[in-house]
Amino acid sequence: MGTNTGLIAVDWGTTNRRAWALAADGAVEDRIADGLGILSVPDFPAAIAALRARWGDRPMLLAGMVGSNRGWIEAPYVPCPAGIAELANGLMRAEGAAIVPGVCDIEDVMRGEEVQLIGAVAAGLMPRDGAACLPGTHAKWARIEDGAIAGFRTVMTGEIFALLKQHSILSAQLQAPVRVGDAFIEGVQRGLDEGELLADLFTIRARALLGGIDDPASHASGLLIGSDVAIGLGVADDGPVALIGDPALTALYAAALEEAERDSVQIDGETAFLAGIHAIASAL
Amino acid sequence: MGTNTGLIAVDWGTTNRRAWALAADGAVEDRIADGLGILSVPDFPAAIAALRARWGDRPMLLAGMVGSNRGWIEAPYVPCPAGIAELANGLMRAEGAAIVPGVCDIEDVMRGEEVQLIGAVAAGLMPRDGAACLPGTHAKWARIEDGAIAGFRTVMTGEIFALLKQHSILSAQLQAPVRVGDAFIEGVQRGLDEGELLADLFTIRARALLGGIDDPASHASGLLIGSDVAIGLGVADDGPVALIGDPALTALYAAALEEAERDSVQIDGETAFLAGIHAIASAL
Incomplete structure (x- = not known):
């Protein structure tokens, strides 16, 4: 595919869609964010054509629930360990675009977060061997080994x-x-300690x-995030945790990790996503 | 108050009401169950008068959310340890009836379950020193000491x-x-083990x-009940567990306790409630 002509990247979720026009060097030229999630799209080829009419004829990569069994075309899960090469090999070609596959572990799945994880590594924002967490509705904790999602x-x-x-x-x-205050921290401590x-x-x-x-x-949020961190550290068991996502949410997790005496680094989720899409496109 | 003339007992919850006419010996003469929970009662004295018109002029004891800050008249929580005498002393007199108080522990509350707990003891269905669990929306695990709720x-x-x-x-x-089957038991084992x-x-x-x-x-129910039992056994820490409530629900907890290698005895919730109301009335 190459990226000489730039790229269109779409993070296509269940209820929301974000799309970017990227230059050949990965710089953002334009972006849109709307409520056109997969449940609201009557005609995927038409939606793809509309993006292309806006941003021109360049390669387009779609990630997220668009590749699920409720989306446009199912892109089967790639098993761990999954890095740039495995995701690129697993791309599902569709009419005018390619869909990034999700990743599965023994009894777990992700779809969309894999792009942010390998993007954070590709952009040099976290080490090629380390721990990461993507807070959210369904928070993901991952162990990264040699640049790939190992587990x-x-x-x-977030859902609870x-x-x-x-x-x-x-x-x-x-x-x-x-x-983040006394009530939050009290909740975190309980969540970490008690289970x-x-x-x-x-x-x-x-x-x-x-x-x-x-x-x-704040206390309830602390209880939940403390419980979450206690579980997550069993996966992300070594080194500083790369917290990838919305800054307001990663800040809460950073405070909770501090209570657990673990260092963390906060990484903007959009930056990681775009770096991941660029890395996959460059591998083709 | 005495019970020579019999008794009217009401378990008055948020969305449902159950009421019984009891003979002087505690035998059930008549019962009603309806949707007249505290949120649906426009006029408590009128509702009380209607029960009395049906069942005659006898002492009436109300328990449950009717005594909460959203009910008719607030009956303040009695602190642990709380037995028959403490509940009788804490009765809140109202127009034509008396309201059984709830019970509080350091950072916990119950309202309605206290009648079942002391009733199970009063009826000889569980020992005066032992462990009990009332499954439900908000499951209660209690330690009973010398016939009183000690903690x-x-x-x-149930709510989750x-x-x-x-x-x-x-x-x-x-x-x-x-x-109760393989999926349930697999969930229970995980819930008990992992937290x-x-x-x-x-x-x-x-x-x-x-x-x-x-x-x-069934697997999800097992996960939740297993997690519940893992917590509850920290309170109900010795001897067989008296499971008080609806038989379909106590059976699930009995199966989970068996996985935890704890004996249990199932006690019908209505029987325990009526025995508790009778015991409180007899103590007056």
Whole structure:
């Protein structure tokens, strides 16, 4: 494929889409972000054609849920260890574009995060052997060996927090913004130490009834992220953790990792994604 | 108050109400069960009068969320240790009825379950020193000492399962009835051993994408109940566990406790509740 003519990169999720026009050197020329997730696309070839009409005839790589069994064309999971070469070999050719495959481990899957992981390595933002975490709805913790994803584990942290915030008995207490402070850190410490999340969460309700709890939203977030980190460090078991994603979220994980006495480096998720797409395209 | 004239007992929850007319010896003369939970009652004195019109002029004891800050009249929590005498002393007199107080521990609360716990002891269904568990939306594990609730812990097992079933990415996989079988037991073992619920739950999704998982609803239930039991046994730390509640649910916990090599005895929740109300009334 090559990148002499530049590239179009699309991070195509379930409910959102982000797309970039990249120059031959990987620099961003233009970008769009909209709600045209895979569940909202009536006609994928037409959506592809619209991107090409805007940005011209250049190679286009799609990643994320667009390659799932609910997306456009299924791009089968590549097993670990999965690096640039394995992802490039696993590309699924489609009409006017190619779809990056997801990655699977023994009983786990990712789709979209693999591009950020190998991109963080390709951009020199994390070592070729190290630990990484992508916080989010389904947080991913990965062990990187020789630049490839050697193993990973998914933790449902963001989804459980959202369920608790939207639908649970704790809902009214969880509406405030989450911030790093005493309540958050107290939650992190419990989450790291106890492994008793199902019970610790109810103390938020009980403490409110028994006289109040300061900043329950941050405390609940701390409990969940502390529990998440306790699990994740079993996978990302050596060296500083590369935290890849939205800065507001990676900052929470950095604070939690500090409680666990682990160093971390925060890496912008978009930067990692674009570096990953560029690296895969360059390998073709 | 005495019970020479019999008694009216009401288990008044948030969304449901159950009421019984009891003879002087505690035998059930009549019962109703309806959707008149505390959130649906426009006029508590009128609702009380309607019960009395049906069953005559006898003492009436109310338990459950009717005594909460969202109920009729708040009956403040009695601290542990709480037995028959403490609950009787904490009764909140209201117009035509008395409300049983809830019980609090350092950072936990119960309201309604305390009647079942002391009732199970009063009826001789569990020893005066032992361990008990009431499965449900918010499962309660309690340590009973000299017939009183000495300490307890709430685990949000039922609520989290319901949230996952109704609103999560696992929803479609969790609609089948839960039954004790290989998938359930495999989940219980993981829940007991790992303390990594937030990650273990996602394997249900991943395994479906990677080739299928048998009976995911039972497996998820097993993961949650196994995690619950691992926490609860820290409270209910000696002797057989008295499982009090709905027989379909106590059977699942009995199977999980067997995996944890702990004996259990299943006790019908209604029997325990009525014995508890009778015991409190008799202590007045």
